[in-house]
Amino acid sequence: xxxxxxxxxxxxxxxxxxxxxxxxxxxxxxxxxxxxxxxxxxxxxxxxxxxxxxxxxxxxxxxxxxxxxxxxxxxxxxxxxxxxxxxxxxxxxxxxxxxxxxxxxxxxxxxxxxxxxxxxxxxxxxxxxxxxxxxxxxxxxxxxxxx
Numbered sequence: 013x014x015x016x017x018x019x020x021x022x023x024x025x026x027x028x029x030x031x032x033x034x035x036x037x038x039x040x041x042x043x044x045x046x047x048x049x050x051x052x053x054x055x056x057x058x059x060x061x062x063x064x065x066x067x068x069x070x071x072x073x074x075x076x077x078x079x080x081x082x083x084x085x086x087x088x089x090x091x092x093x094x095x096x097x098x099x100x101x102x103x104x105x106x107x108x109x110x111x112x113x114x115x116x117x118x119x120x121x122x123x124x125x126x127x128x129x130x131x132x133x134x135x136x137x138x139x140x141x142x143x144x145x146x147x148x149x150x151x152x153x154x155x156x157x158x159x
Contacts, residue, residue, distance in 0.1 A: 024048055025114045025157070027063065027121060030107045031082060036123050036153035039107075048076060048113050059128035063110045065118040066154075074113045078123070081108040122154040 024047075028040035061078040084104045087097055112121065127148045 023114060024111050025121075026109060026111050028107060028109050029081070029123060029153075032105045033103070034152070038121070038153070038155040041158050043114065044111060046111065048074075048111055059126050061152075062124045062126065063112055064122045064124055065112050065115065066120045066122060067117045068119045070120070073115050073118055075124070076110055076112045078108060078110050081110070081123075082106075118157060120154055120156050123152040125150045125152055 024044050026040070026042045026044050027038060030037045030039050061081045062075045063078050064075045065073045067073055082104055083106055084101060085099045086102045088100055089097055127150065
């Protein structure tokens, strides 16, 4: 029989963020018992938006992609169905949800944007920048986890 005061720790946390322009707010944290399959713990940076779990020293423990998190365009459906659907730029505003792993040492969560490598740079220059430790990550917001 399990002691209810010693309930097992949740394997993951569902986080809900709201954003408007460059401002990001964490509005909800909910422990969930599920396995996360798209965790990136490696150092290889791919362009995109991510949510990172970090320890008390700010070191990344895990990174999960936040696909489609920051929408800056919308589809516009014409009144006449024979006309094409178009996409227009809109103010960056909305919300997104992501489920991240919850290791015991995680105390903070960060929303991170990884910028793509410049197209005009030759591959060896991009490799040299990575070797020199040139950071392409931009922290959009960092929050303490509720534990």
